[in-house]
Amino acid sequence: MIWLFDLDNTLVDRAGAFEAWASGAVAAAGASADDLAAILEVDEGGHGSKEALARVLIDRLGWADDVPGAIGRFRTGVLERVRLYDGVLFSLDVLRGAGHPVAVVTNGTSAQQRGKIARCGLDEHVDAVVVSGEEGVAKPDPRMVEIALDRLGVADVDRREVWMVGDAAHADVAVGRAAGTRTVWVSHGRSWDGPDRPDVVAPTTREAIALAASPPGAVLS
Template sequence: MIWLLDLDNTLVDRAAAFGAWASDAVAQVGGTADDLAAIVAADEGGHGSKEALARVIVDRLGWPDDVPAAIERFRAGILAGIRPYDGVLRSLEVLRAAGHRVAVVTNGASAQQRGKIARCGIEPHVDAIVVSGEEGVAKPDPRLVEVALDRLGASDVDRRDVWMIGDAAHADVAVGRAAGTRTGWVSHGRAWQGGDRPDVVAPATREVIALAASPRSRGAVG
């Protein structure tokens, strides 16, 4: 079996890291709850424009009008607070011990995503890492899945033996469907609103992996 896993809010808790940084940044300048809410909303769970987010931060917190510098500040804050979800690295090791191949497939800038992976000690637990910023193509473009499968030496594998798992319907589930793989959605308690449901849905990554790895899921066609 081949496992392709998103990084942010799938293997690592980016939402908590950004939220903690934003709360501290607002408190440092005596900002308000409305300022914090505006900054968190502009982040769009990590999927929004970094330039637009930086503009909101500059306006709300009175920072110097230097968008690139603001982006570097909040990226550094995320890196300082990033942590893997409890038990998720163990789940990856269990998969690999069973002979499965595992890759991280993430959208984002190379330095930032590689920094998260290094800080959280993920690389020793996977067989390949694919970062959109290094490949010139991003999820939901299925070419990123093809890059990952090639790195794993699995370009010709039956796509029913491949799982794409992540928290973002528009990127992770969509890229899996476009590439013909099975899909697992990490809901974090949200309701699915994207039409046909993914093959597996659960609140946490470990639960999605466990369900997808079960004999029942392996025997079904997604």
């Protein structure tokens, strides 16, 4: 099997890192719980417009920064606080140890996403990294999957031998479907409320991997 993983909120806790940073920024500005709620809402777990988030931060926290400056501030805050989910490296190592190629397929800027990967020590635990900001395309464009498979040296593999794992239905599940792979949705306790349920749904990435690898010949126990 081939394993393609989203980065934010799949391998690393980007949402938790942003909330921790935002809580500190709100406290430093003497702002309120309502301000924090507004900031978290517009962030959309990392999927919201960065420009819109910057404007809310400037407005709610009284920053003197312009929009690019505010974007830089919160990106730095996330990068300083981001952490891997527990057990993720172990699961990746088990997959690779069994001969299963592993790649990260992530939307975002090169500096930010590569920075998270380096900070969390993911580099040595995956075989390839595909970042939308480096490729000129982004999930759910299926070219992101095709680039990853090419980097792994398996461009001609049967797409049903490929798992796309991620937390975002509109990006990760959608790109897997567009590329014809199997899909794994990391729910973080949410309910799937649309049609066409993914092949595997699990609350955490480790549980998702275990379920996806559970048929005969599974590599995880």
